[in-house]
Amino acid sequence: MLTIRPQTSKRLRQVSEKAEVPMIVTRPSRASATKRNSLRITALLVSVLVAASLGTVSAKAQSAAPGTLSEQLVPPGRSAADTLPSVENEVVVVMKDGASIEDTRRMASSLNGRVVEERSPAGSEKIEVIEFKEARGDKALIASKARELSQAPGVISAEPNSLVEMHYRPNDTFFSQPRGSANQGNLSLIGMPAAWSKSKGAGAGIGIADSGLPPRNYGELPATKVLAQTDVLNGDSVAEDNAGHGSAVSALAAAKTDNRFGMAGAGFNAKVAMCKFSTRLPNGGVGGTKDGLIKCIDWLQKRSSVDVLNLSLGLAKGETSPGITREIKETQELYGKVVVASVGNDGTYTRTQLPASLPGVIGVGSIDSRSSRSSFSNYGPYVDLMAPGNGVVSYVVQNEKPAFAFGTSFSAPQVAGCAALLSAKNYNAGQIKNRLLKSATNMGPAGRDDQTGYGYLNCGKALSN
Ligand SMILES: [Ca+2]
Ligand SMILES: [Ca+2]
Numbered sequence: 001m002l003t004i005r006p007q008t009s010k011r012l013r014q015v016s017e018k019a020e021v022p023m024i025v026t027r028p029s030r031a032s033a034t035k036r037n038s039l040r041i042t043a044l045l046v047s048v049l050v051a052a053s054l055g056t057v058s059a060k061a062q063s064a065a066p067g068t069l070s071e072q073l074v075p076p077g078r079s080a081a082d083t084l085p086s087v088e089n090e091v092v093v094v095m096k097d098g099a100s101i102e103d104t105r106r107m108a109s110s111l112n113g114r115v116v117e118e119r120s121p122a123g124s125e126k127i128e129v130i131e132f133k134e135a136r137g138d139k140a141l142i143a144s145k146a147r148e149l150s151q152a153p154g155v156i157s158a159e160p161n162s163l164v165e166m167h168y169r170p171n172d173t174f175f176s177q178p179r180g181s182a183n184q185g186n187l188s189l190i191g192m193p194a195a196w197s198k199s200k201g202a203g204a205g206i207g208i209a210d211s212g213l214p215p216r217n218y219g220e221l222p223a224t225k226v227l228a229q230t231d232v233l234n235g236d237s238v239a240e241d242n243a244g245h246g247s248a249v250s251a252l253a254a255a256k257t258d259n260r261f262g263m264a265g266a267g268f269n270a271k272v273a274m275c276k277f278s279t280r281l282p283n284g285g286v287g288g289t290k291d292g293l294i295k296c297i298d299w300l301q302k303r304s305s306v307d308v309l310n311l312s313l314g315l316a317k318g319e320t321s322p323g324i325t326r327e328i329k330e331t332q333e334l335y336g337k338v339v340v341a342s343v344g345n346d347g348t349y350t351r352t353q354l355p356a357s358l359p360g361v362i363g364v365g366s367i368d369s370r371s372s373r374s375s376f377s378n379y380g381p382y383v384d385l386m387a388p389g390n391g392v393v394s395y396v397v398q399n400e401k402p403a404f405a406f407g408t409s410f411s412a413p414q415v416a417g418c419a420a421l422l423s424a425k426n427y428n429a430g431q432i433k434n435r436l437l438k439s440a441t442n443m444g445p446a447g448r449d450d451q452t453g454y455g456y457l458n459c460g461k462a463l464s465n
């Protein structure tokens with residue numbers, strides 16, 4: 001069993017960024033994935049989605065300078081389409097350190113399953129996906145296979161694989177939202193100018209598990225702003241964004257600031273590390289798989305340059321996950337990092353929404369420009385903090401036009417950016433969380449409440465003595 005060590009030893013197992021070598025692809029081409037009932041998101045489908053959203057917005061686009069996020073989400077033809085696998089017959093297994101792939105293969109075949117090799121990029125061999133073709137979507141059978149696997153020697157956890165959705169509001173709902181002007185009033189509302197006079201985040205890193213980063217020539221997130229990147233969806237070392245979500249989240253967290261161009265990022269001089277695991281879904285949303293998310297949290301937690309994790313995503317409401325629970329616990333207790341996660345956009349009372357509802361994680365909901373809770377923002381005992389997410393300006397790939405983004409996905413990175421400013425002042429993770437919550441501007445009834453947590457972010461106050 002892995003022992004959770006006190007924070008004093010946390011740096012020991014972290015990877016030095018300078019020593020890092022690019023991930024080497026040793027697995028077969030993704031094309032083989034189509035043979036196993038994969039969901040192929042073709043370039044054609046992506047173009048159709050873009051055409052549809054452009055069509056819907058065209059009537060309104062003339063009057064408003066900024067577009068909506070959906071309008072610019074996917075730059076057509078920029079790179080090959082991502083392939084998101086179908087996960088219904090799969091179990092995610094986390095193996096103990098030292099277990100070999102042969103051990104895992106033997107165990108899988110003893111239960112009539114097989115290790116899906118192309119989903120195991122070099123460097124994350126202890127997180128494996130085992131497919132049981134015979135299950136044919138039988139959830140009870142998959143659950144029983146997972147239980148059997150979890151008892152096997154060398155296994156830390158085994159659980160059914162599932163879909164993880166990013167917490168942004170898909171296309172059409174954007175158009176019913178009131179629009180503001182293209183300014184970043186959200187940053188003043190949460191006290192960022194006052195915070196920047198105390199810290200500009202130099203030396204701090206924000207780790208993001210999402211759909212990737214804009215192209216290298218993109219002015220607001222140039223190479224000098226990126227600490228490290230990887231792509232566990234395609235098993236390569238370039239986290240190209242085909243969905244726009246990761247670009248918008250990253251820009252809110254740490255767009256190049258004070259450069260006489262575009263937008264400001266909450267983290268000012270902080271940098272980002274991106275682990276790509278998600279892409280555009282056929283339903284218009286953005287999502288990835290549970291095994292991809294586990295790999296990303298593991299990869300990000302080991303970056304010594306990363307101080308804060310931003311997870312603008314969630315499993316299905318009510319779904320538990322031993323694998324994700326363990327990685328989040330490690331990230332906080334073994335590696336001493338702050339974890340920020342969005343609370344979700346169902347607009348309902350919720351108790352369990354991983355990862356935001358896991359112990360220690362800062363769960364962030366959305367407020368609008370009048371500092372009221374956004375109607376879509378989930379509420380419940382796991383809500384800690386609020387930040388603007390009801391039409392905040394962010395920058396999205398390619399044409400560098402401002403776009404409005406809606407969803408708790410876009411609230412979280414502003415909190416992560418503020419956490420990075422605190423980290424640059426050498427506060428530790430516990431101190432950072434404490435400062436963020438204690439300095440929040442109360443909403444609703446005095447003190448913490450389930451609708452709005454401790455209230456909305458006041459980063460200037462979080463940084464004052
Ligand atoms: Ca890639
Ligand atoms: Ca800028």
Ligand SMILES: [Ca+2]
Pocket residue numbers: 297298301327330
């Ligand atoms: Ca780990």
Ligand SMILES: [Ca+2]
Pocket residue numbers: 442443444445446447448449452453454455
């Ligand atoms: Ca309150």
